[in-house]
Amino acid sequence: MVRLRYFASLRETLGIGDEQLELPDGVHDLPALTRWLQDRDATWASALADNRLHVAINQEIVKADASIADGDEVAWFPPVTGG
Amino acid sequence: MVRLRYFASLRETLGIGDEQLELPDGVHDLPALTRWLQDRDATWASALADNRLHVAINQEIVKADASIADGDEVAWFPPVTGG
């Protein structure tokens, strides 16, 4: 299982903030997982295509080609605006 | 009359913080006034020879060649150390 999280405007666009799923067959890195999610529908396809999104794996920001393993927590979010 | 003021370590060295005097004949600028005060004795001569001293006329820092007029308040002091 992996835990997937979506924050802020992305959470609102997708209508979901948190989900758990079995890592799909053949998905071992972030690009593959993102593509798999984008295949869900047009909303997911377009929302996750935004190259300003950041991704954190296990609560650490990662690069676009990061690998993913069972048990990971993966989060997508727009640029941060705290402070 | 001019009012003369001395602060901090200079005040302690001279043993005086504040005095009033008639502007001596021929004294129209800071170098002349300083020389006149240095003529008082060896303590004054040496204390006012310190080129790190600052001078304010009417509570504004001035350059070494500033002119002096009757009614002025002239202050000598070491480099400031507030804050």
Add this chain to the structure above:
Amino acid sequence: MIRVQTDDFDAGTELEQLRRSNNGQAGAIVSFTGLVRELNAGEQVTQMTLEHYPGMTEKALEKIEQAANDQWELTASLIIHRVGPLAPDDNIVFVVAASQHREQAFRACEYMIDTLKTRAPFWKKETLPGSTRWVTPETTV
């Protein structure tokens, strides 16, 4: 020390605590307070809601504080950030650096708030009269 909280904080209490536990060490304390502004990007803000990523937020703030302590000689440091609903003039964030030397305190405090603004997972949503909008890095200060 870092804290993420919905409750308000009192800048004075925090500064006074730092001063009392100073033990004669620091000569300089620099603080940054971030407040909710009433006007942002030309629009009247009536409320602001701060969302964050619990867990990651704390890790990010701890990392920022640690990096500041690695780069500068600090006797104390503090980051407090609020989450949840806020109104104009409400406190959002409080960042403090104490050091023997004022330059170190200024540099460390500015580093912490600058880094927090680009690295810590907080998102601001503004309520305007009749609408809401997510703040973007272009419309924040």
Add this chain to the structure above:
Amino acid sequence: MIRVQTDDFDAGTELEQLRRSNNGQAGAIVSFTGLVRELNAGEQVTQMTLEHYPGMTEKALEKIEQAANDQWELTASLIIHRVGPLAPDDNIVFVVAASQHREQAFRACEYMIDTLKTRAPFWKKETLPGSTRWVTPETTV
């Protein structure tokens, strides 16, 4: 606003007052607090006395505050400096700049304390165990 006083000040009260009178304007408040250090230039300081030049001090501080407001867009500014006898950890000086933009607040606050340290007529005398000494620019921070 500037104040020269023998009484202590409360940084929290001052910051809270700034915040309450902010009217949604400033998003950033930067403050500098200067404290009496216990150890200066390797020596134990048991007391410090701050002498100043009454009249000129106020003019100098007003000029510094005015120059900061001329250079940066501030919504509020404040300089408080104590004079008279002080003990380790006591407050000496409090400098605050509030602005819509945090960079402006940081630059203005640092400018005011830096300029105060070289221009405002204050002199520190330290009491050490068994002696006293005037602080010089070389032995201050």
